[in-house]
Amino acid sequence: MTTQPILEVESLTLAAKSQEKLVHNISFSLERGESLGLVGESGSGKSLTLRAILGLLPRGVEQTGGTIRSKVSSSMVFQDPRGALDPLCPVVKQLTEVVYYRQKTTHKAARTIALELLERLGLPDSLRTKDRYPGQLSGGQCQRVVIAMALACKPGILLCDEPTTALDVTVQQQIMDTITSLQRELGFAMVFVTHNLAIAANLCSRLVVMKQGRMIEHGETHRLLRQPAEAYTQMLIDSVLPLPELEGGRTSWN
Amino acid sequence: MELALQVQDLTVRYGGFTALDHIRLELEQHTTLGLVGESGSGKSTLARVIAGLIAPDEGQILLGSEELRKKRSKEQHKQIQMIFQNPDASLNPRHTVRQILAEALLFHRIVDRSQVGRRSTELLDRVQLEARSLDKYPHEFSGGQRQRIAIARALSVEPSLLIADEPTSALDVSVQRSVLELFHTLRTELHLTMLFISHDLGVIHAVSDTVAVMRQGKLVEVNTKDEFFIRPKHEYSRELLSAVPKMPR
Amino acid sequence: MNTTTHLDPSLPESGKTLSTLRQIGKTPSLLIGIIMFAILILLALFIPYLSPYQPSEQNLSAFLQPPSSAHWLGTDQLGRDLFTRLLYAARTDLTIMILAEIIPFCTGVMLGMISGYYGKWTDRIISLITDTFIAFPFYLIVIIVAFASGAGERGIYITFILVGWIVFARVVRGLSASFRKQEWIASAQTLGLPGIRIILRHLLPNVLPQAVVVLMTDMIGLLVAIVTLGYLGIGIAPPTPDWGTMISDGQPFITTAWWLSAVPGFAVVYTGIALSLLGDGLADIWRKK
Numbered sequence: 142m143t144t145q146p147i148l149e150v151e152s153l154t155l156a157a158k159s160q161e162k163l164v165h166n167i168s169f170s171l172e173r174g175e176s177l178g179l180v181g182e183s184g185s186g187k188s189l190t191l192r193a194i195l196g197l198l199p200r201g202v203e204q205t206g207g208t209i210r211s212k213v214s215s216s217m218v219f220q221d222p223r224g225a226l227d228p229l230c231p232v233v234k235q236l237t238e239v240v241y242y243r244q245k246t247t248h249k250a251a252r253t254i255a256l257e258l259l260e261r262l263g264l265p266d267s268l269r270t271k272d273r274y275p276g277q278l279s280g281g282q283c284q285r286v287v288i289a290m291a292l293a294c295k296p297g298i299l300l301c302d303e304p305t306t307a308l309d310v311t312v313q314q315q316i317m318d319t320i321t322s323l324q325r326e327l328g329f330a331m332v333f334v335t336h337n338l339a340i341a342a343n344l345c346s347r348l349v350v351m352k353q354g355r356m357i358e359h360g361e362t363h364r365l366l367r368q369p370a371e372a373y374t375q376m377l378i379d380s381v382l383p384l385p386e387l388e389g390g391r392t393s394w395n
Numbered sequence: 396m397e398l399a400l401q402v403q404d405l406t407v408r409y410g411g412f413t414a415l416d417h418i419r420l421e422l423e424q425h426t427t428l429g430l431v432g433e434s435g436s437g438k439s440t441l442a443r444v445i446a447g448l449i450a451p452d453e454g455q456i457l458l459g460s461e462e463l464r465k466k467r468s469k470e471q472h473k474q475i476q477m478i479f480q481n482p483d484a485s486l487n488p489r490h491t492v493r494q495i496l497a498e499a500l501l502f503h504r505i506v507d508r509s510q511v512g513r514r515s516t517e518l519l520d521r522v523q524l525e526a527r528s529l530d531k532y533p534h535e536f537s538g539g540q541r542q543r544i545a546i547a548r549a550l551s552v553e554p555s556l557l558i559a560d561e562p563t564s565a566l567d568v569s570v571q572r573s574v575l576e577l578f579h580t581l582r583t584e585l586h587l588t589m590l591f592i593s594h595d596l597g598v599i600h601a602v603s604d605t606v607a608v609m610r611q612g613k614l615v616e617v618n619t620k621d622e623f624f625i626r627p628k629h630e631y632s633r634e635l636l637s638a639v640p641k642m643p644r
Numbered sequence: 645m646n647t648t649t650h651l652d653p654s655l656p657e658s659g660k661t662l663s664t665l666r667q668i669g670k671t672p673s674l675l676i677g678i679i680m681f682a683i684l685i686l687l688a689l690f691i692p693y694l695s696p697y698q699p700s701e702q703n704l705s706a707f708l709q710p711p712s713s714a715h716w717l718g719t720d721q722l723g724r725d726l727f728t729r730l731l732y733a734a735r736t737d738l739t740i741m742i743l744a745e746i747i748p749f750c751t752g753v754m755l756g757m758i759s760g761y762y763g764k765w766t767d768r769i770i771s772l773i774t775d776t777f778i779a780f781p782f783y784l785i786v787i788i789v790a791f792a793s794g795a796g797e798r799g800i801y802i803t804f805i806l807v808g809w810i811v812f813a814r815v816v817r818g819l820s821a822s823f824r825k826q827e828w829i830a831s832a833q834t835l836g837l838p839g840i841r842i843i844l845r846h847l848l849p850n851v852l853p854q855a856v857v858v859l860m861t862d863m864i865g866l867l868v869a870i871v872t873l874g875y876l877g878i879g880i881a882p883p884t885p886d887w888g889t890m891i892s893d894g895q896p897f898i899t900t901a902w903w904l905s906a907v908p909g910f911a912v913v914y915t916g917i918a919l920s921l922l923g924d925g926l927a928d929i930w931r932k933k
Contacts, residue, residue, distance in 0.1 A: 182567040280434075309433035309594065314638040336568055339640040366642065378642070380568035382597025385624045387636050446834050472836025479827035487828040489849040498845070499835055548831065 146170040154206035178341030181351035213297020222283035231272035281312035405454035427589040429603030476549035480561035482541040486533040539570035674925020680918035697725040699732035733885035752812025760820025853930040860923030
């Protein structure tokens with residue numbers, strides 16, 4: 142059962158230029174095909190940790206301690222899908238460029254791969270004949286394009302930074318379903334950052350709870366939800382406001 | 396039960412786009428109506444029309460038995476107050492809390508000038524902020540605290556209807572919880588009549604007595620809270636409810 | 645315990661002035677700008693007590709002298725002390741510069757706020773006026789007004805009242821239009837406050853910092869205009885000392901006594917740098933807030 146981890150983060154510490162510590166001593170590992178949830182509120186350092194894994198720390202933040210060892214490539218899906226796309230470049234063209242550079246194919250093959258990816262992500266077929274600018278697509282569609290771009294890099298790990306927070310609930314559900322089925326199909330591992338414990342619990346087998354730059358609890362999802370050791374974790378669990386059971390059952394999730 | 400607010404055939408168009416399409420809605424006194432919908436459903440537009448920030452193209456609004464026209468009286472303005480989503484932008488950055496509260500209190504002659512300080516302290520106490528917050532500027536507060544100040548300002552003029560437009564959506568989950576608790580306390584203590592707008596069904600469940608669902612400018616369902624969350628009438632409501640991520644059992 | 649509660653109320657006031665001072669100290673551009681401008685103003689204010697000479701006092705036996713201990717910056721072709729004239733000219737030019745900005749600043753900020761806040765047809769009318777005025781080159785208007793009203797400072801005042809407000813109106817209009825969409829304006833409207841009160845009590849304090857920064861840069865342009873007109877002979881008329889006429893008076897002697905033109909020219913540059921540092925520094929401080 143013990144396989145070699147593909148990502149190991151060991152006592153990672155991040156600090157601002159002013160020596161202020163932003164992330165303290167974070168350690169976790171990720172196995173092939175596994176999903177790990179990083180949960181916490183704003184200022185918990187969850188997004189910074191994710192950026193450190195990607196190797197894209199914002200200006201003024203430095204890694205001052207610890208190591209990140211990764212055997213595979215990773216790519217990232219951001220919170221704001223419109224901000225992650227070039228507004229002046231049509232989406233198929235953008236995706237084709239990524240495929241062309243990352244998969245080293247011909248332009249023609251790249252376009253074919255790009256269109257396949259978009260189809261797989263459930264984007265409208267009309268993109269085949271008529272390319273569109275990000276501004277002409279809905280937020281959910283833009284996020285699908287962003288995910289397609291991330292997948293075009295054939296990542297071993299998909300890093301997700303609150304990819305559904307800016308979206309409507311029905312769209313959120315569709316995106317989550319898409320990510321789950323793609324993961325089953327392509328077998329990439331995932332680090333999923335969110336403030337919503339319910340989303341993390343539905344997607345990830347293990348959770349890391351962060352608060353103010355520190356890892357306060359981690360463990361297997363079901364264990365953590367049933368017996369949280371920390372009051373903060375309990376608070377996060379309670380913050381998922383309960384809804385009564387819908388008569389006739391729910392159409393989706395789980 | 397007496398009706399606090401009636402909205403009749405309210406329509407707002409922007410060019411060819413219909414933001415609100417013949418909305419009919421009633422709100423009973425001392426109850427909270429939770430208005431839910433996805434982005435672009437027109438829920439914020441409806442709130443702004445009721446608050447008098449946008450003039451409707453058709454239809455009318457009755458506050459109690461009084462019709463609210465395009466040009467509202469000072470008294471009518473006082474009766475409807477609103478709390479907005481973005482805590483970073485809901486307070487004038489160059490006014491202290493004291494100035495913010497005093498302006499509302501004095502403009503509507505709620506208390507004498509000599510009583511402003513005392514009343515402001517009471518208001519802050521209502522929203523669980525300390526009196527020394529009075530001389531601070533908005534940027535010195537966290538998002539949740541700013542939202543509390545916005546609530547204090549709205550309550551200061553003793554409105555008969557309080558509109559809250561996604562007041563907790565921009566806040567952290569722990570802060571969201573405490574602000575929702577505050578709303579709950581205020582509801583029971585002050586018998587507020589509230590129109591509470593949110594895209595978050597969990598929040599709507601926590602605050603509402605009645606639920607209304609909007610989609611693309613139309614009202615698709617109005618139902619009691621208990622009915623709505625268990626037996627929604629409309630297919631779209633069911634779709635929304637089943638899309639909410641839930642904790643695994 | 646008792647003492648702390650007793651001390652508390654006084655804290656915000658003194659704390660505020662202190663932190664403002666500290667902020668100025670932390671913004672070198674502002675500090676240097678203030679010092680440079682203060683030196684100029686103090687010298688101009690106290691020049692009657694600092695100098696034994698009168699600005700128009702001629703001494704034909706000592707003309708075109710190079711700098712010396714008696715005449716710090718030398719004398720001009722009529723034997724007038726250059727240092728004294730330079731600072732009396734500063735009095736003239738800086739006074740006009742400041743006075744000519746007052747009315748345009750007020751009207752520009754006010755019209756900009758009205759235009760940005762009300763939008764719609766109000767904005768369209770005000771924008772139409774601004775765009776029309778922008779179509780005419782500033783110097784063309786100055787020269788026409790100067791000829792119509794006679795040379796001297798009156799032409800500058802009239803021209804500036806006519807066109808000086810435009811730059812403020814444009815900047816403030818943009819700011820106001822963006823603030824207008826913010827929710828604190830909506831809450832003021834929900835309270836039922838009349839438009840004019842929202843403009844004066846809510847918008848004004850928010851647009852003022854940016855407007856003051858623009859004022860600083862605009863003053864530089866105005867100073868250059870005053871000097872240019874003096875140089876061209878349609879601005880300040882002699883014998884009133886003015887940097888522009890000083891530059892043009894020194895021109896025939898540029899090879900023998902170059903400092904006659906260079907010193908007033910340097911004074912213009914010095915003032916310009918002081919004002920732009922001041923503007924930059926203020927912008928820095930306000931941006932941080």
